[in-house]
Amino acid sequence: MNKLKNTFYPLTAPKLFITDKLMRLLLMGAASTSVLVVCLIFLFLFKEAGPFAFKPGLGKLLDSQWIPVSFQQERFGVGSLLSGSALVTALAMLVTVPISVLVAIYIAEIARPGEREFLKPFIEILASIPSVVLGFFGLLVVAPLVKATFGLSTGLTALTGALLLSLMAIPTIISLSEDALVSVPYALKNASLALGASQLQTIFRVTLPAALPGIVAAVMLGIGRVIGETMAVLMVTGNAAILTASPLSSVRTMTATIAAEMGEVPFGSIHYQALFWIGIILLVITFALNIVAQRVLKKYGMMK
Amino acid sequence: MNNTADKFILLSLRLITYAIVLVVGYILFDIIRNGFSALNWQFVSSFPRRSGAAGGIFPAIVGTFYLVVGTIAVSLPLGVGGAIYLAEYAEQNRFNSLIRLAIITLAGVPSIVFGLFGLGIFVLFFGFGPSILAGSLTLACMVLPTIIVASEESLRAVPKGFRDASLALGATKWEMIRTNVLPYSLSGMITGAILGIGRAAGETAPILLTVAAFYLPRLPKSVFDQVMALPYHLYILATQHPEAERIRHMQYGTALILLLLVLGLSLGAILLRTHSRKKFRW
Incomplete structure (x- = not known):
């Protein structure tokens, strides 16, 4: 007994406790990397974009014209790019939201269990298709379709981009909306059914309103994803930096501008800094959408 | 009357759902049908010629492989470590909610911003x-939240009793985690990691600015070399190549290989998840 006491405690126990403390620190360090990365993202975006704020000044960004390379006067107005992103995103959401919510209702409330087991993973395949592959499909299949349907000279339009983006947003919004629908307490649904409401009345007047905050948050997260999407819109929207509200004209989004031009600008030039400012605008928009969506989820107790 | 209307609405919901299924099916069908005819051993094993208009895509496959390995090497330890901290150690305080906020923020950052x-x-x-190094580090930052979230979920799925039993027997906290929590959550964490990696393999925007080479028909010698990568190669062939119209088969072939890689990874993750759910049941 004595022997055990002497060998066990003095030798191994301190070592164990030191390991324990060390691991805690190490794991905490790993968890903190996320904070570090977020800080570094903001820091480096501002570092690279910085000098533009003093010369030529941030006011230059408020222009509507984006003409980064010119013999007379370069112009770095993000107006047309913002409107391009807004147009494509709005169109995409117009298509995506009704479809996704209806499909989520079907999967969550109507489909039989076996059917659900097939539908969920199959639609999730859509989310794992790389955006460049979807863009390629859009270029060869969707664009000609849009061109033929509307009798246009080119199929590379805001609408084409929006259709592809909605393909990307649909699985995200379906899956999050379905979570929201499923998390509505059974008591509510049962109460409605017990009062004599039909299945559909229960779905549209009880379950759907109860799940609405979760669906709103899902849509906001979807918008964040759509605004930030790069490759598909770069490939199919035609890349014309013009201020327009027509779904059938070519547009250029903020993301596509960065992707298309960053490869060709001299590092540190005014054009280069302007592209980083576009990145900052994107970051701020998606950051704000994310925070608000989380607030909504938290407020209505839908946080998992 | 009411009944007919109900039936009609139910039918419409079903039709919309299956229309989406059909669209997904058609996308897969189109890529597979057209890509399949371009596939042969020479296509996947030889170097490209004439700026990618002929030959194979071997360097792009190798490049994507290196990027994926580099991304796992960086993001897996950080992601799993962070998840263990959040699931096992983190109490409710300012600093830990800051970590959670950071993870949510990272998950929403657009991929092109990661590129910048x-x-x-x-x-x-x-x-x-x-270089491969710069590209892998960028992709690792991007997939970090995916891995953390999936790993934390899998850690939380381990019943509390396992932990209590281990602590009651005198184990230190780390011993408890190492012997009684990690073994049961490992497969869940690997599943999360694979899903994250699948996303990294298919991304184009982040590697556009940090690693991808336009046309580089040789293999990299070190982590400081540029590489070709499948998604970027497809983008170039489809939109930038002067002969883009005439080399559709090369494009479809590349798209199919990329799709198979990414879907194969997801499928592997799903199978692993089903398998482990059967193995550990409590």
């Missing part, structure tokens, strides 16, 4: 240049 960030910090500030 990687360009600013890894390529320029650390002076790695456009």
